[in-house]
Amino acid sequence: MIYLLVLLVCVSVCPVQALDNGLALTPTMGWLHWERFLCNTDCENDPDNCIREKLYMQMADAMVAEGWLEAGYEYVCIDDCWPHHQRDAQGRLQADPKRFPSGIKKLADYIHSKGLKFGIYGDVGSMTCAGYPGSLGFYEQDAKTFAEWGVDLLKFDGCYMNDMDMLEAGYKNMSKALNQTGRSILYSCEWPLYEWPHRQPNYTAIRQTCNHWRNYNDVYDSWSSIQSIVDWTATHQKILVPVAGPGGWNDPDMLVLGNFGLTHDQQQSQMALWAIMAAPLLMSNDLRDMCPKSKALLQNRRIIAISQDPLGQQGYQVGKAFGFDLWERPLSGPSLAVAVVNRQELGGPRAFPLAIATLPSWQVCDPKCNVTQILPTYQELGVLALDGKLVFKINPSGTALATLTRIK
Ligand code: GLA
Numbered sequence: 001m002i003y004l005l006v007l008l009v010c011v012s013v014c015p016v017q018a019l020d021n022g023l024a025l026t027p028t029m030g031w032l033h034w035e036r037f038l039c040n041t042d043c044e045n046d047p048d049n050c051i052r053e054k055l056y057m058q059m060a061d062a063m064v065a066e067g068w069l070e071a072g073y074e075y076v077c078i079d080d081c082w083p084h085h086q087r088d089a090q091g092r093l094q095a096d097p098k099r100f101p102s103g104i105k106k107l108a109d110y111i112h113s114k115g116l117k118f119g120i121y122g123d124v125g126s127m128t129c130a131g132y133p134g135s136l137g138f139y140e141q142d143a144k145t146f147a148e149w150g151v152d153l154l155k156f157d158g159c160y161m162n163d164m165d166m167l168e169a170g171y172k173n174m175s176k177a178l179n180q181t182g183r184s185i186l187y188s189c190e191w192p193l194y195e196w197p198h199r200q201p202n203y204t205a206i207r208q209t210c211n212h213w214r215n216y217n218d219v220y221d222s223w224s225s226i227q228s229i230v231d232w233t234a235t236h237q238k239i240l241v242p243v244a245g246p247g248g249w250n251d252p253d254m255l256v257l258g259n260f261g262l263t264h265d266q267q268q269s270q271m272a273l274w275a276i277m278a279a280p281l282l283m284s285n286d287l288r289d290m291c292p293k294s295k296a297l298l299q300n301r302r303i304i305a306i307s308q309d310p311l312g313q314q315g316y317q318v319g320k321a322f323g324f325d326l327w328e329r330p331l332s333g334p335s336l337a338v339a340v341v342n343r344q345e346l347g348g349p350r351a352f353p354l355a356i357a358t359l360p361s362w363q364v365c366d367p368k369c370n371v372t373q374i375l376p377t378y379q380e381l382g383v384l385a386l387d388g389k390l391v392f393k394i395n396p397s398g399t400a401l402a403t404l405t406r407i408k
Contacts, residue, residue, distance in 0.1 A: 018247025030075025077119030119153030125161030265398030
């Protein structure tokens, strides 16, 4: 009877079995080229920003020199547009020889020599989204090639694959092929994103196959894009939250802080919400030239600690009121992260009074908790009891982020 009870509790609370490759026990942190550098292959006219080996070497240099690695950002990842348009005589993928004259293995070696990890991009279908060779029919061969090159992460896109059963089989086969190489390769999928328009994805299978998975549209460098991703995630949280946990994460796409489209308040919002959502923290920005305020925010140790909390429980939206969205994320400790987003893009800063007793996880303050405000500014707010109230003052499209930690 006791066993049955444990089983029942586990079925409702424990995340389903993750892909058993020992990777992504906390959300992946690193840098990925796509949002900022797209498919820029024009190295003649734009040598500093085109997709070529030098770009990744410079990012790797900056990752180490500018404190990113120390803060936890570890992976330097190539996205689309790196390959040659044809496979070689043996059918192997090869890099564009003009833009990657030293070859991918040498680039991976360089990135490893800096103490970093190296990610590459492929596609489950016949072509990548930008029209380069896809892996359909070549899963085993490509997995072997990636392993030989020293790849540590594969982002596997889902373009040019319209049959949903083949899409599913393709993602599973590549997962197996990666495992069979014997090299630890983190597997980042886009399987549910491509499946949603046709049918509801099987998240149990996805979690058993991938280390993280994109669910929704590509992120753009704009507040409306961030809002649409966050709102989609909140709408589907009943499906998404239970499947996240150590080894497998929902991926709301890249962090775009440090680019052109977000105000500082909006950058705070993206950072806070990605930490609450237990999202991979893959930045897409120019690490060679970044505004110090964005850099400080991306490297904020208190926010990173929420993101990387070992409990690995994804946060969720608690409710909406008066143009504010309220989120919480249970943390180890026990502790609780709370985020309040001011969704009103009108007027000035507005106050949000939060009564502790109204939070679903109010128990963290029973009998008392210690409150640390992290955003918009760091402040120790002292000790609160269950009947306590917090007041945050939040700019339009900004977010207040705080942790509540139980005092015994
Ligand atoms: C898709 C993906 C993006 C990016 C591009 C590359 O749109 O969702 O993240 O990889 O393809 O072409």
